[in-house]
Amino acid sequence: MSRSPERDGPTVVRVLVGAYLRRLRERSALTPLEAATAIHSTEAKISRMELGQATLLERDILDLLTLYGVYDDQGRAVLLARVREANAPGSWRAYSDVTPDWFPRYLGLEATASLIRTYEVQFVPALLQTEEYARTIARRDEAARRVERQQLLTRPHPPKLWAVVDEAALRRPVGGRRVMRDQLESLLAVVTKAPNVRLQVLPLSAGRHVAAGGPFTILRFPQPDLPDLVCLEHLTSALYLGGRRDVDFYFDAVNRLFVEAAPLRDTARILEQIIDDLEHAPRVFWRSSTVDETSGGTADVR
Secondary structure (H helix, E strand, C coil), X not given: CCCCCCCCCHHHHHHHHHHHHHHHHHHCCCCHHHHHHHCCCCHHHHHHHHCCCCCCCHHHHHHHHHHCCCCXXXXXXXXXXXXXXXXXXXXXXXXXXXXXXXXXXXXXXXXXXXXXXXEECCCCCHHHCCHHHHHHHCCHHHHHHHHHHHHHHCCCCCCXXXXXXXHHHHHCCCCCHHHHHHHHHHHHHHHHHCCCEEEEEECHHHCCCCCCCCCEEXXXXXXXXXXXXXXXXXXXXXXXXXXXXXXXXXXHHHHHHHHHCCCHHHHHHHHHHHHHHHHCCCHHHHCXXXXXXXXXXXXXXX
């Protein structure tokens, strides 16, 4: 736990502390129930602490360290310092007015990942959306802040993004002809100029495939203490899967998608073809719906 915290956000520090506590407990051959009893709590709380999903109380940490036989003053002080980092507000806390309750935790994990593998079936992957495209599927202020996330792809030592997007998402009329053309041209620029971004298209001809159940993201971290995490996003919540069996299942699924999708070398050609098809699509095709922020209803977009 003495790792430099230069790139570790509060969310990741919380997960690191939890993983460290789990190793100490297992080394002491203690069950979660025994650990919970020592701090007058429940097995569920111990589980949340070890998964980095609970606020860490210094009193609980000190009691657990004593239970696990860690008496070294310096070691205890270092861990408490990390606990304070874990409890510090994250940079996305200021956006809690426009983000779901689960979203800041995901953003903290995403910002620290070294590799992001994702599959999208309905929309362009969030990290590759233009602001106008995002605005058609989210509130204006939320859309701008979604786009701010993309800065992590251009920062020094950026993560690698490997995305598979269903061809239907690229052909879905979102926001009108101009918005969609700008989005597709933005994707084309990214795949030809950004060395840390790989984008593959899963063609409609693929039919039923291994990820027919819906979109998902797998995050891999540079810290060896952090296992891969799978994120399944829902309308009002998100499910995080960290169990070895779950992660292996989705890892196998995304690898099969990489094979079933069109090769990377074909992505630019496919995008160019979709842009060309868009330009020749009948005008009536673009009578889509988007959020009308003044009335709260919908408005036709052409």
